[in-house]
Amino acid sequence: MKDKRITLSHGAGGRLSHDLIEEYFVPCFDNDPLRALDDSAVIPVQSGQANRLAFTTDSYVVKPLFFPGGDIGRLAICGTVNDLAMAGARPLGLTASFILEEGLSLEDLKQVLVSMKGAAAEAGVAVVAGDTKVVEHGAAEGLYITTAGIGQIPDNVTITSAQAKPGDAVMVSGPIGDHEIAVLMARGEFSLQGEVESDCAPLNSLVQAMLKVCPAIHSLRDPTRGGLATVLWEIAQASGKGVVVEEGAVPIRKEVKGVCDLLGFDPYYLANEGKLVAFVPEKEAAKVLKAMQKHPLGKEATVIGKVTLGNPGKVLLHTPIGGHRLLEPLSGEQFPRIC
Amino acid sequence: MNPHNRPDEGRLAPRLIEEITRLADSPMRLMEVCGTHTVAIFRSGIRSMLPPGVELISGPGCPVCVTPAGEIDRAIALSRREDMILATFGDLMRVPGSSSSLQEERAQGRAVRVILSPLDAVKIAEEHPDKTVCFFGVGFETTSPAIAAAVMEAQRKGCNNFYLLSSQRLIPPAMRALLSAGKVNIDGFILPGHVSVVIGKAPYCFLAEEFSLPGVITGFEPLDILEGIYLLLRQRKEGRTEIEIQYSRVVQKEGNPRARGIMGEVFAPVDARWRGLGTIPASGLALRDGFSQMDATQAFDLPLQDIAETPGCLCGEVLQGLVRPPECSLFGTRCTPEDPVGPCMVSTEGSCAAYYKYGRGNEG
Numbered sequence: 001m002k003d004k005r006i007t008l009s010h011g012a013g014g015r016l017s018h019d020l021i022e023e024y025f026v027p028c029f030d031n032d033p034l035r036a037l038d039d040s041a042v043i044p045v046q047s048g049q050a051n052r053l054a055f056t057t058d059s060y061v062v063k064p065l066f067f068p069g070g071d072i073g074r075l076a077i078c079g080t081v082n083d084l085a086m087a088g089a090r091p092l093g094l095t096a097s098f099i100l101e102e103g104l105s106l107e108d109l110k111q112v113l114v115s116m117k118g119a120a121a122e123a124g125v126a127v128v129a130g131d132t133k134v135v136e137h138g139a140a141e142g143l144y145i146t147t148a149g150i151g152q153i154p155d156n157v158t159i160t161s162a163q164a165k166p167g168d169a170v171m172v173s174g175p176i177g178d179h180e181i182a183v184l185m186a187r188g189e190f191s192l193q194g195e196v197e198s199d200c201a202p203l204n205s206l207v208q209a210m211l212k213v214c215p216a217i218h219s220l221r222d223p224t225r226g227g228l229a230t231v232l233w234e235i236a237q238a239s240g241k242g243v244v245v246e247e248g249a250v251p252i253r254k255e256v257k258g259v260c261d262l263l264g265f266d267p268y269y270l271a272n273e274g275k276l277v278a279f280v281p282e283k284e285a286a287k288v289l290k291a292m293q294k295h296p297l298g299k300e301a302t303v304i305g306k307v308t309l310g311n312p313g314k315v316l317l318h319t320p321i322g323g324h325r326l327l328e329p330l331s332g333e334q335f336p337r338i339c
Numbered sequence: 340m341n342p343h344n345r346p347d348e349g350r351l352a353p354r355l356i357e358e359i360t361r362l363a364d365s366p367m368r369l370m371e372v373c374g375t376h377t378v379a380i381f382r383s384g385i386r387s388m389l390p391p392g393v394e395l396i397s398g399p400g401c402p403v404c405v406t407p408a409g410e411i412d413r414a415i416a417l418s419r420r421e422d423m424i425l426a427t428f429g430d431l432m433r434v435p436g437s438s439s440s441l442q443e444e445r446a447q448g449r450a451v452r453v454i455l456s457p458l459d460a461v462k463i464a465e466e467h468p469d470k471t472v473c474f475f476g477v478g479f480e481t482t483s484p485a486i487a488a489a490v491m492e493a494q495r496k497g498c499n500n501f502y503l504l505s506s507q508r509l510i511p512p513a514m515r516a517l518l519s520a521g522k523v524n525i526d527g528f529i530l531p532g533h534v535s536v537v538i539g540k541a542p543y544c545f546l547a548e549e550f551s552l553p554g555v556i557t558g559f560e561p562l563d564i565l566e567g568i569y570l571l572l573r574q575r576k577e578g579r580t581e582i583e584i585q586y587s588r589v590v591q592k593e594g595n596p597r598a599r600g601i602m603g604e605v606f607a608p609v610d611a612r613w614r615g616l617g618t619i620p621a622s623g624l625a626l627r628d629g630f631s632q633m634d635a636t637q638a639f640d641l642p643l644q645d646i647a648e649t650p651g652c653l654c655g656e657v658l659q660g661l662v663r664p665p666e667c668s669l670f671g672t673r674c675t676p677e678d679p680v681g682p683c684m685v686s687t688e689g690s691c692a693a694y695y696k697y698g699r700g701n702e703g
């Protein structure tokens with residue numbers, strides 16, 4: 001087992017491919033639809049008051065494959081579960097496709113799969129179908145994963161970015177920026193040391209807890225690439241309303257702020273993988289906030305702003321000194337500055 | 340939990356604004372020399388709070404922006420050499436040279452590494468004894484002591500595969516050049532805190548003595564900047580013209596003589612070209628003779644070409660405070676941070692990038 005590596009034969013569709021799937025993938029994602037190894041997974045749909053499906057897909061490429069607080073496997077499960085959750089959907093099943101680079105150690109692959117299994121269990125969902133392909137050494141970086149997910153939306157839930165209404169409370173489920181800073185530090189390009197862990201987590205149970213106290217939540221987004229600023233801007237644009245954010249209320253860890261100051265990064269543009277932004281009717285805000293704070297993934301949830309009729313399509317940031325500025329979506333990539 | 344703000348910010352800022360408003364009985368045009376100030380001013384929304392008479396103008400203090408395209412081309416030429424690892428600061432990656440950028444070179448497989456500290460470049464050289472490692476060192480007085488320390492470290496360790504392509508520049512000579520050109524119309528300077536940690540107050544005294552302009556060495560927190568503006572207005576009210584230090588919790592009057600000592604040991608001032616400002620005497624730094632074996636310009640064949648500015652790009656005027664970024668016809672249309680035309684749109688601290696990211700719709 002030690003130092004065994006992926007070779008092109010693992011992708012040739014023959015015996016080795018079969019062994020790889022039987023030995024690594026099936027035991028990890030053990031579930032009935034997958035075990036059947038048929039061409040399609042067949043999954044039951046819960047009948048009753050959930051007549052709409054949410055359906056999403058995303059590809060994951062991250063360097064390094066492993067970072068504090070997660071790895072590419074955990075990311076691939078959480079990302080797709082969270083995309084479903086942001087529509088208010090309960091996940092029914094996921095699929096996972098793997099592009100493996102020739103030379104990838106089977107030990108690393110195993111670790112990624114175990115981590116996917118753990119994340120899927122946390123989310124209470126199964127990986128019911130999958131695929132693997134092997135590409136030549138150099139044609140990929142270790143491994144890439146594409147996951148897709150399908151979920152059922154309760155009939156009394158309609159969550160879209162366009163629905164934000166004046167007066168809505170804007171909440172985040174916890175401090176922003178942890179994921180991107182954790183990955184940046186794990187890359188080791190900069191001689192940065194610190195204790196920041198990725199926040200990578202499946203948010204579906206948090207969302208269920210929120211919907212339980214308030215099925216009328218207007219908008220939900222997980223601020224991944226582009227960060228908080230970008231999702232707020234997208235909601236402002238989609239709804240044609242204004243968003244006002246109190247900078248002093250936006251939670252950020254000291255360590256994350258420190259790295260941002262050092263590199264000249266703006267924390268509002270940092271990616272998160274286990275945080276959500278919720279737009280909640282004013283009257284229900286206190287209830288929802290309480291439900292979030294009771295959940296382990298929302299302990300540090302807080303209200304950061306509100307929706308206004310004025311400034312349609314714009315996000316206005318009130319600074320702690322009493323000034324204001326517009327929060328624009330991310331343009332380009334953030335690069336560390338010189339001094 | 341929330342490290343954005345000093346706890347007393349919300350209370351002190353309105354009082355400073357009140358004082359500023361009281362003192363601003365006639366127009367006052369202030370230049371913030373340093374790009375870090377430009378960004379901090381936008382991020383904290385200070386422009387939205389100032390009375391209409393107080394105008395802030397961005398100056399030449401973005402090291403990436405003032406680096407002429409010809410020097411970027413030299414770094415690109417180096418990165419194309421066999422067995423070369425070129426190390427540099429992240430801000431420089433996307434700066435367009437005449438036909439490429441370091442980022443494009445990296446995408447084509449050249450070894451270009453982004454580092455945070457010049458010492459990291461020496462480390463890379465040690466780890467790759469079979470490669471040639473060149474550090475493209477761009478920066479002002481803030482960065483130069485660290486670059487000097489890296490050069491000394493490389494020498495101490497006998498790293499004979501380490502080279503420096505020096506593109507360092509000094510702030511006070513540029514301010515003199517700016518004022519001597521007589522085009523810019525300003526009433527005072529918000530002086531850079533970080534640079535002043537090293538050089539202290541003396542190098543700015545000519546502003547008051549020769550040009551009758553006040554200056555305040557200012558920190559980077561929103562309250563620091565407001566206080567800096569207040570102190571400049573107070574000087575005018577009281578009929579004084581001098582260099583003051585607002586950022587006294589960090590900046591000593593005499594600067595940091597040790598840091599200057601290291602700089603002086605390793606580098607000697609040379610004439611340098613600035614984008615927009617032309618060649619300014621004794622405004623750059625080159626390796627002294629004792630270190631010339633590490634000088635990339637001597638070790639490699641690197642002719643310095645005079646590259647014309649991109650047609651339509653007003654970076655040169657922006658850097659001199661003659662034109663505000665939105666006045667450039669390419670701003671926000673052909674020139675955006677995703678697809679920058681000039682360096683002022685590239686650097687995190689460039690004026691055009693700051694106006695684009697933070698300034699659209701809330702200019703003051």
Ligand code: SF4
Binds near residue numbers: 651671683
């Ligand atoms: S907006 Fe672009 S083209 Fe215009 S001056 Fe700035 S960098 Fe140059």
